[in-house]
Amino acid sequence: MGDKILIIDQSHHFMEMLTVRLLNYGYDKFRTARTGKDGLRIVDLEEPNLVVIDTCLPDTSGYRLCQQIKELHGDKIKVLLMTGLAERYHLEKAVQVCADEYVIKTYDCLFLMAAIKRLLSRERHRHLAEPFYNSVHN
Numbered sequence: 001m002g003d004k005i006l007i008i009d010q011s012h013h014f015m016e017m018l019t020v021r022l023l024n025y026g027y028d029k030f031r032t033a034r035t036g037k038d039g040l041r042i043v044d045l046e047e048p049n050l051v052v053i054d055t056c057l058p059d060t061s062g063y064r065l066c067q068q069i070k071e072l073h074g075d076k077i078k079v080l081l082m083t084g085l086a087e088r089y090h091l092e093k094a095v096q097v098c099a100d101e102y103v104i105k106t107y108d109c110l111f112l113m114a115a116i117k118r119l120l121s122r123e124r125h126r127h128l129a130e131p132f133y134n135s136v137h138n
Contacts (some may be wrong), residue, residue, distance in 0.1 A: 002029065002030075003027060003029060003049045003120045004029045004030070004046060004047075004048040004049050004050075005022065005027055005029065005030040005048055005049065005050045005051075005052065005116070005120075006032070006033065006039060006042055006043060006046070006050070006051045006052070007029065007030060007031070007032045007033070007046040007052045007053065008032075008033045008034075008036065008038075008039035008051065008052075008054065008057065008062070008065065009032075009034070009052075009053075009054040009057075009082075010034050010035070010054065010056070010057055010058050011054070012034075012053075014054075014105070014107075015032050015034075016069070017107065017109065017111070018052075018109055019032070019112055021044050021109045021112075022113075025113055025116075025117070027116070028039070029081065030048075031046070033057055034058070035057060035059045035060075035064075036057045036060035037059055037060070037063040038063070038068070039049075039051070039053070039057075039065065040065065040068060041053075043069055043072075044072070044075070044079065047069045047073070047075070047076070047077060048077060049078065049120060050077070050078045050079075050107070050116065050120055051066075051069060051077060051078070051079050051080070052078060052080045052082060052116065053065055053066055053079060053080070053081055054081075054082055054083065054105065055081055055082070055083040055085070055090065056083070056084075062081055062082075062083070063081070063093050063097045063099075064079050064097075066079045066081055066097045066098070066099050067094070067097040067098070070097065070098045070119065075125075076119075078100045078101075078119045078122075079093045079098075079099050079100055079101075080099065080101040080102070080103065080112075080115055080116065080119060081087045081097075081099040081102045081103075081114060082100070082102075082103050082104070082105045082120075083102075083104065083105055084104070085104075086104050090102075094137055096116060100119055101115045101118070101119055103115050
């Protein structure tokens, strides 16, 4: 698949597991970062289609990083926030920072992979419709 994915998570073990899942699902263009600073640098240089961010990072909160990406890139880059915390407050905070998706982090990654597939599918469909939309509205 041609979609570029960036995963930002401090857990080496979780990133290894997610890497295997991504490859099994056919996603082979992805990068990883363990801090928000490194992740933001990669976002600015490579403009991935999707950024998957853990809410707990060593140098910043995933919510703050999501907000920065959305302020700089708008809807051009989709952001999926993931957390091990299942309280309503965290979902509300994800909505406030304009996350495109929010999932509870589980070690089987099923919900996460479903959300990744859903977001990238929406993005592909949007790009397919743009030429038609532009020809009708211009």
